[in-house]
Amino acid sequence: MRVFLEIALRSFRRQMTYRAAALAGLATNFFFGLLRAAVLVALYGEHSEVAGISLQSAVTFTGLSQAAIAPLSMFHWYDVMRSVYSGEVASDLLKPMSYFRFWLVQDFGRAAASFIWRSLTIMAGYAVMFDLTYPHNIEQWAVLGLAMLLSWLVSFSWRFLINLAAFWTPNAIGLNRLFFILSWFLSGFLMPLRYFPDWFVRLCYLTPFPHMVNSLVEIYLGVLTGHEVFQTLLLQAVWAVCLTLCSQLVLRLGVRRLVILGG
Amino acid sequence: MSPIIKVNNLSKHFKVYRYHRGAWGALRNLFSPQYQLIRAVDGISFEVHPGELVGYLGPNGAGKSTTIKMLAGLLVPTAGELIVNNRVPWKERKAHVARIGAVFGQRTTLWWDLPVIESLELLQYIYAIPPKRFQQNMATFRDLLELDSFLHTPVRSLSLGQRMRADMVAALLHDPVLLFLDEPTIGLDVVSKERIRKFIQHINREQGTTIILTTHDLSDVEKLCERVLIIDHGKLLYDGSLNTLKERFGGERELCVEYAEDYLSIEVEGATVSEHNGQRVTYKFEREKITASELISRISLRYRIRDLEVREPDIETTVRRIYEEQLLEK
């Protein structure tokens, strides 16, 4: 247990050293966030509410989606793939701890650091510039906290799973990038899914992606009834569990393949 | 014959700005930038005549690569005169560069993903080599360097030795009058090293190509160069024949012997014992006083030897010696 804490802390601290990159990233976040906000305001036009989302909430959304990028590594995450291709995975697998848990804990450290240094900074900046929507009461904040955790878990187990493609093909990076692209559009990252036609939303929910961003956003903005909140959290948890189990299964298959083929 | 390289009081100074850390530091950087003046090359002068094969030696950071960059036209000098092949290199870049060649041991000049032959064919157009001359050179090099086995292999798949040979060809295809070799044998096995060395000699002798060889490998220098230039801390410490260098500054050599038995007393005339570890003994001896073979004879007359090794002082030690003793060769 102590080991995992150490790993998480190390990963957390490492994020702090990427200062220049973080600043550049923040600048990018603000630019695109503001751009999207302007587009949304223009879309709203005379309306004060569309699909149950107020204009203020829509603007808040643009900040939230930018804040979600760093902790959920939404644009790229190839760490496991790289270690498989470089052969490092062999020595990692020899370590006396679960390979999956090792990466899980590392990613948690990284995500926590990103959340504090990037996400909170972005939301703070937004709060200065705009009137934002906030969760109403303690319960909502608590539920939000749970949703964030589940969001990260779904995101991590998914990223881990698709990285495992490296065990089977040298072209895993192209495949992974394909999935990342899908995640941008199906997760409600670009626009809240509520704006889209029902058939499209239903399609999105066949994938784990909405549970990375959209569920989180809807809980934050309070557009769900108590019953729906419970449903959403449940679905998130189900996806998280399924993806985790799937990852571990596929990992085992991948390692067996590695061992048989001799790396 | 006029020299192909004429360097007179050449200097290259760099301003390295000191970066202050933190927020106040950033402000200080802006208003009163503090810098350190690094004299990478500090008033050196020498001449190289056509057809010479010169070794350019010195410890890391001595100013070697800075000098070469200036000679190649990549870097503009801070002060002094520099004429290569009747041109000021950095002023007439394209004309200058069309007549020189360069091989870097550390990285390739070829295009990574394509077969060697395609890189070479592209170079034909880049250097405007007449087709007949291209064919002739290709034939010569294919023969001398045994290129056929990998001519159609992509550069990324080549072994180090093959890549080095390919880079050599790339550098000589356009019949340069001056060739810069930077660590051309680094990382190669003994056989490959020998092959490259023979090739360098051939080019120098048959084509009359002037060659400047920068290397840490002393055996490269021993086998190829008659003349060496030694640079340290930006200053030219020595410019003369290799033999003279060895005789005057070679200094102490070491003979490491592994005896067949544990001898109590392993003293020998003409050398001093610097280490004695059971059956392993290290002797130090002066080149001027006794040759290695003489010493070995003396030892073998008295003791039974299992194995031995002669160690030369490395160039760093020699250079340091020269520098410490403040000796400049005219």
Add this chain to the structure above:
Amino acid sequence: MSSTLDIYRRLLLLQFRSQMQYRMSFLFYILNTALITTFEFGSLVLVMQRFENIGGWRLGEVAFLYSIVKAVFSLMDMIFSGFDPPYFGRNVRLGTFDQLLLRPVNITVQVLGSRFELHRLGNIILGLVIFVFAMQLTDIQWTWIKLLYLPLVFLGQICFFGGLFILGSTITFWTVDSIETVNIFTYGGSEMIAYPMHIYHQWMRLFFTFIVPAIFLNYYPALYILDKPDLFNMPPFVFFLAPIVGFISLTAASAFWRFGIKHYQSTGT
């Protein structure tokens, strides 16, 4: 001169052949970039079923703006791949740029010939497809002037962003760290001009009118071609500024580039 162009052609051929070596990767690249554009525009179409317009501009008109930027920026990205600032910066740091100085060929041509992202072709084609789609949805009154001006608009955008690329790359001669922030100006800038610019805050619009005149690259030409009124009452000649803005940007950037090379040769970085 002809030999320089010839060498450029050969360098491009080399790039092409290199990329064909990695066929699977190349196909994935094309697929992925096409997917991004398809989803991006698809999302716009789907979302606009619920909203009527963006700042008063209907789907077809926004598609007009979007498709031009998409196709033209991708074309620029393809041609100026060698000047992509992060890529160029890496070359300078690794010392590969020195290689170019050692060859008796124009440096700019060598940089342009050092990289050519063919897979951008996917976006160029998609952009053209969306443009045709936009034509169906809008009711443009074409005149000869408009038809002749359109390619000049394309050229203006290519030159402007190409100049931005060159500027970003030249800066890497001085910086030690990576130059990722430049992406805000290039990719961010292109995304910004893909929408009707009157939807942005006043200070942002003024900035992009008088300081970095990006508003004349796409928005004003679109106003002219779509026969839409100028909400800011600028003098009528501004509709035709696109190629001029592009030309100035490229010229200024090229001058800075030449200065940058000279500086690099003095200090060696």
